[in-house]
Amino acid sequence: MFSFLWRRVLAGLATLLVSTFVMFILVSASMDPFFDLGQSTASNKQELIRQRIALLDLNTPVVIRYFKWLGNILHGDLGSAWFVGQPVSAVLHGAILSTIQLVTAATFLAIIFGVAVGIVSALRQYSSFDYLMIFVSFVLYSLPAFWVAVLLKQWGAIGFNDFLADPVLSWVAIAVIALLAGLLWSLAIGGDRRQRLLTFGIAFAATFATFAFLQLSDWWTHPSINPPLLALLGTATAFAVTTLSSGLKNRRALAASLTTVVIGLVLYLPVKVFFQNVQESWLMMIGLGVLAVAVGIGVGYAWGGPDPGVSARTAGITAFLVASMMFVNQVMRVWPAYYNAPAINGRPVPTIGNSTPNLGGNFWVQTLDSFMHLLLPTIALVLIGFAAYTRYSRSSMLEVMSQDYIRTARSKGLPERTVVMRHGFRNSLIPLATVVPIDVITLLGGAIITERVFARPGMGTLFLFSLTHAEIDPVMAYLVIVAALAIIANIVADLIYAGLDPRIRVNA
Incomplete structure (x- = not known):
């Protein structure tokens, strides 16, 4: 293992050195550092040009300038963005943070939904659901990113903001939504005619009841996950996680998962009071999330069963999801104050930027504001990523x-869930182990089109701005980060191979 990592790191460093040298030469040749002085009519134009030459050290040969830049990089000096008058490290900090916020949610959601739908589509090959998902994925995959972003601005921001001014859904609209949900679930689950009708009825009733609850409880203006709703969502989550993790026949795992839901309900009010008397921070939220998972794992081992590890895994996942619901509830509680804030002016779904100027508010208000600014660009990236991951996972x-x-597994009499999840699903992830790390690194380099349309100050926006204004230090810092992450992604992919397939050994 260590020899493999050592070899790959050395090869990666050599690749990084060669690539940065080539890119420095190409970027230097393509940039015009006097773009703003070419048409200048200033009386001291020649003096300004001489100052620019001295500032950028343009009289030095480009190869020597590269080694000077490399020496500064090795000493932790990323250079300066001369056009904006800031060090590169300060400019990169905000851009990286903005991009990570966008990429984390988009990648996670695209992988989860894309892989899940792709696997169901494969298991229902040549069915109506399969054909429908093939059609949808190809349509989404072929759509231009900028066009998706513009449509989201029109309907996801302007349209939904108009709806929130008078949030009333007609009963006909609710019935149509429930009808579509029933049809989709009946196609996905399949079975004989009786099972399809049963699935359709359950999905229709559940969807209709959900939207009726939202309508009658005025949820759109005062959203929350109250204890009854948390109990309902938590129980459904416990059954779903247990079904996928161990199967409902494992009663100990199901009991452990349901126990974590009960613990969440018991702690609902104490957690609410706790957050009213402490200074919240993201470090605290991460710590509480880790604590919730640890409690779930402990509950799983306490219930035991034939395989205590399976019960612990099931309860740990459920605990994390229930804790996430409680976190979302805390964020939802500040919705009325956020919606009525003068800076928001009754238009809570923004179309540009990553924060609302002059908003103010506590941790929860700022968190809600960040989530709202992430909403549309995240959906844009999820739709495009969902299409790709659906096709990859299905094939x-x-x-x-x-x-x-x-x-062979089926002939031995193993349950179909075991055959699909343990023997099929795990091995189907091996090709995705190549695609996912590279996609993540590509997005970390900046979703340039999406960031440009939504005016998010991320890595892609920084790269375009620096390239346009001939700032070589930020451009090279961007290229170094992306190249280094690409090398790391390939190493991680190899390690994932070994984790998924015992036949693969990284020290072979």
């Missing part, structure tokens, strides 16, 4: 399910 799952060891 990979189809290939795996046709293998001999799948037929």
Whole structure:
């Protein structure tokens, strides 16, 4: 393992050195450091040009300038963005933070939904649901990113903001939404005619009841996850997680998962009081999340069963999801104050930037504001990523399910859930182990089009601005970060291979 990592790190450093040298030469040749002085009519134009030459050290040969830049990088000096008059480290800090906020949610959601839908589509091959998902994924994959972003601005921001001014859904609209949900679930689950009708009825009733509750309880203006709703969502989560993790026949795992939901309900009011008497921070939230997972794992081991590790895993995942619901509830509680703030002016879904100027407010208000600014660009990236991951996971799952060891597992009488989740799903992730790390690194380099449309000051925006204004230090810092992350992504992909497939050894 260590010899493999050592070899890959050395090879990566060599690749990084060569790539930065080539890029420095190319960027230096393509930039015009006098773009703003070319048409200047200032009387001291020549003096300004001489000052620019001295500032950028342009009389020095480009190769020597590269090694000077490399020496500064090795000493922790990233240079300066001369056009904006700030050090590169300060400019990068805000851009990296903005991009990570956007990429984290978008990548996670795209992978979860894309892989889940792709696997269901593969298991329901040549069904109506499969054809529908193929059509939807190809449509989404072919849409230009800027066009998706513009449509989201029109309907997701302007349209939804207009709806919130008078949030009333007609009963006909609710019935149509419930009808579509029932049809989709019946196509996804399949089965004989009786099972399809049963699935349709349950999905229709659940969706209709949910939107009726939102309508009658005035949830749009005062959203929250109150204890009854938390109990309902938590119980559904416990059953869903147990079904995927161990199967409902594992009663100990189901009991452990449901116990974590009960603990969450018991702590609902104490947690609410706790947040009213402390100074909140993201470090505290992360710590509480880790504590929730630890409690869930402890509950799982306490229940035990044939395999205590399975119960612990199931309860830990459930505990994390229930804790996330409680966190979301705390954020929702400040919605009326946020919506009525003068800086928001009744238009809570923004279309540009990453924060609202002059908003003020406590931790929860600022968190809600960040979430609202992330909403539309995240949806744009999720839609495009969802299409790709659906196609990847479907084709990979189809290939795996046709293998001999799948037929062997079924012939031994293993339950279909075990065959799909343990033998099929895990092996179908191997091709995705190549795609996902590279996609994450690509997005960390900046979703340039999405950031430009939504005016988010991320890495992509920084790269375009620096390239346009001939600031070589920020451009090179950007390229170094992206290249280094790409090298790390390839190493991580190899390690994921070994974790997913025991036949693969990184020290071979």
